[in-house]
Amino acid sequence: MKSYLCEAMHHKLISSPLQGFTDFHFRNAFQQFFGGSIDHFYAPYIRFNGKMVIKPIYERDLKPKNNTKLEVIPQVMTCHVEEFIFAANYVRSLGYKELNWNLGCPYPMVTNKGMGSGLIKDPEKIDRILDRVHTETDIIVSMKMRMGYEHAGEILDVFPVLEKYPIKNIGIHARIGAQLYKGGTDLDAFQRCIDHSNQKLYFNGDITSVAIFEKLTERFPSIDHWMLGRGLIADPFLPGMIKSGTEIYPEDKLERFSKYHDTLFTAAEQKLTGEKAVIRKMLSYWEYFSAMFPNPTKVVKMIKKAKTYEVYNTAVREILELEAFADF
Ligand SMILES: Cc1cc2nc3c(=O)[nH]c(=O)nc-3n(C[C@H](O)[C@H](O)[C@H](O)COP(=O)(O)O)c2cc1C
Known part of the structure; x- marks a missing residue:
């Protein structure tokens, strides 16, 4: 346990975005009672509905005064470069330096429009969008992806594109879009991502206990950033226990x-x-x-x-x- 504890202290734990759950109310409540166990929070995605307007719900969520004690990274879900640039300029105007791009959403009403995990199979489009975003804004881009929509090899064709840009990191939910949330994560496919990418990868998917976390760290020793979604909602003590290397709940x-x-x-x-x-x-x-x-x-x-x-x-x-x- 001791060596695991030393290890665990080097790991960064990140709150994965969950639309409908991890808004600023949740993030502040979490920080108030479990502060320090999560290193930073992704905000749920901004999405446009045909209009270049930031909805009040997103505005409230990202307002700096609603996030004073938190490190927050906004996210956008789009396949249109104008929307991406608009969102980038908006979050920059609020003082954020980074915008995370959602290429993970698995739902057909999103993927059928070529967004979320439906965009992974189009590396050329990803390239065109990233090119203009990096030419026309100074936003730092990070990615959140599944490994593909139909098969887990799709992401491998995207890596060479991402390497052309100063992408901060790539958070990978180790499933494909077609799975939705069914079945398990594909750890062999995640290993292939590690083997084929020179970029900073974060692991995401089904971290629901200290034991599972420990097994993942043994299997993927090069990964030191871990994103927790449903496991964090289910058990707010989990990140703290992971960090202190114990499965015992605090007395209070x-x-x-x-x-x-x-x-x-x-x-x-x-x-x-x-x-x-x-x-x-x-x-x-x-x-x-x-x-x-x-x-x-x-x-x-x-x-x-x-x-x-x-x-x-x-x-x-x-x-x-x-x-x-x-x-x-
Ligand atoms: C209700 C719900 C809402 C989600 N909303 C988002 C979102 O806004 N942006 C995003 O990138 N992922 C979203 N996700 C995906 C999660 O961030 C995460 O990648 C996924 O749940 C797998 O991680 P987990 O097993 O730790 O939950 C959502 C997932 C759920 C279940």
Whole structure:
């Protein structure tokens, strides 16, 4: 464990963007109660709907005053160079130096338009976009990609293009788009990415426990940046435990989780109208949090039943005090 601990301290942990979850409310709540365990946060993507307008929801999310205690990197998802440049200039105007490019989204309504992981199979287009972005702006570009849409070899044809530009790093979710979130990550294919790229690669995909993290670090000794998405939502203690090289939860876990939950709840109340909408939002968190508990199905059921704050609060109290944390 000791040598692992020394190793773990050198690893950087990054909060992978999750649209609908990792907005500035979440990031600040996370930082408040689990600060220091995540090195930086990617904001969920900016997307355009045919108009060159930054929606208020993205504006709020990226406003420096909403992110004072965080290191945040904005992200864009587009296959149009004008949109990319517009987003780059916008984030520069807010003081950000870097823009992450989403070539990972797997959903057909995105990929059918040649965006997200649907763009990976078009290295020439990627080249044209990067060329103009680097000529016309001074933004630092980083990438977040899957390994392809139809097969995991597609990314290998993109690497020579990326090497023409000062790409800061390439975060790779070790799946292909066609998989959506099904099946496992393809670690052999990720190894091929390491073998074929001279750039800084980050690993992403299914890091849900200290043991899994440890196995990945053994398998990929050259990787020292790791992106956590769903695992971080499900268990906010995970990055801290990875960094301290222990699978033991801190003694104040119940108290801390409870305050963290309440902060997320208050944020949901601020941005949504009506008890039902707030509870629905919290349910989406509980669908992940439930993995921390011995009986996840029961936990989700209890929250699902709640239609009023009163019932919801009772359910949360029961989950925390009676059921789960005791035999965590
Ligand atoms: C609900 C949801 C929303 C997501 N939103 C984004 C996003 O805005 N940008 C992005 O690059 N990836 C997004 N992803 C992908 C995650 O960042 C991550 O790559 C993926 O979940 C795999 O990592 P994990 O196994 O650690 O969750 C999203 C995933 C989920 C499940």
